[in-house]
Amino acid sequence: MTLVKDYKQIWYDIIYYLSGSLCYSIGIYSFAKDAGFAPGGFSGIALICNHLWNLPIGTMTLLFNIPAILISYNVLGRGFLFKSLIAMGLCTLFLDVIFPLFPVYEGDPFLAALYSGVFIGVGLALLYMRGASSGGTDFLTLTIKVLYPHFSIGFVTLVFDLLVILLGWPVFGSIDSVLYGLASTALTSLVIDKIMYGIGAGKLVVIVTNQGHAIAKRIAEISKRGSTLLNGIGTYTGTSRHVLLCACTRTEIYTICSAAKEIDQGVFVMVTETSEVFGRGFIEGSVNSQALPVHNRKNKRRKYRLPSSTPSY
Incomplete structure (x- = not known):
């Protein structure tokens, strides 16, 4: 019975990772790539590199994540990082191999920012619900949170994202790029909260x-x-x-x-x-139980799984 349950969980993980990575990649490549703005996080930096030097988005995002993984390995724990590496590998595959075979959206940049935020939010929420992440500034954010507990996760994430979004101003040559980036990032956070908390609201x-x-x-x-x-x-x-x-x-x-x-x-x-109600008549268990912080008393080290309200790109 336990073996059947384990196989079931593995299949759930595969479905969520594939679906989450697919939606995330649609938001980045299909809508944000040619819209003239950079969303927050490492994917935003990768989009800027792609705009300036035509470097592959997925590969650059993965490369930017390597030092973040090395810095945060002892904080986040092996399990979380292993799952995140799987998700990052799938995102790289979609971004650099599959989606370049299809056309991208070339319409209204503001609509592109909105749809980008929606798809990125859906993708990240699906990954968070299985205790994984697409990488990005989450690793650094949670590490800083452990080192400086008085900092809020939202504040640290906002600082990282804002720096990347502002960097898009001189690169894309328009103040509109900042507004589009802010709109996309805000909508991403909203969609994540609605999916992960709205289900049990x-x-x-x-x-x-x-x-x-x-x-x-x-x-x-x-x-x-x-x-x-x-x-x-x-x-x-x-x-x-x-x-x-x-x-x-x-x-x-x-x-x-x-x-x-x-x-x-x-x-x-x-x-x-x-935001959430669990128990008889509502939802049995927690929709984001795999995304809660865990304190390891044995080695007196904190291991964090990604909180739902922290977008990572």
Whole structure:
């Protein structure tokens, strides 16, 4: 049974790596290559080299990744780097061998930037979901994060990407190249978050009331949702109150709020966004469980798998 499960996971890895590398390469080669801008990361530098000296994009990206791998090997761990090398090899194959056989998009550069961001985001999300990466500045970003914990990953990534995007200004000879690069990078981050977190996204309804048990029972009857009942004290009135926490989908918000209002006219309701909801009635397990940081206590060394919100190119 375990052997069958292992084979199943291997096939999942292959499908995700191929699909992710294909989408990523479409975004880079088919849309960004001749659009006059550079997205962030090493692939952006490779596009600049291709524009100036006609050097192969995939090979240059791979070469830029070699020193980053050597620097971050002890931090990121063998497993993550091995999977990333497979993804990088596939990306190189698509970028330098397969896609040059097909025409590239030569229309509106702004549309090219948008579609580039979408395809790159989809590709990276698929790789992240299997604990891999296309390489790029992720390696350096996570290494810096370990050495300087007070730096945020988003800040370090933004600095790297911004430097590459700004470098495209004198190379492509237009300020538009910076705007297109920013649009592509921003859309890439948005698509990654929507794919990896949007799948399990939902709402959290917080209900403050004097009739918590009755409202919880009513919610269970009409929406089949359970809720968590907490005891609280209102600091303004000094009275004891019930606090109900109910995770639900967007379509269930009105029903749950109406049920609370029906039981208690003076109820206090707050609705907040949740990026992921796991458990019965939602998603069993985590969609990005392979992309979370792991601390190795045995050798007192941190090994990081790529967080979903960090685009790498």
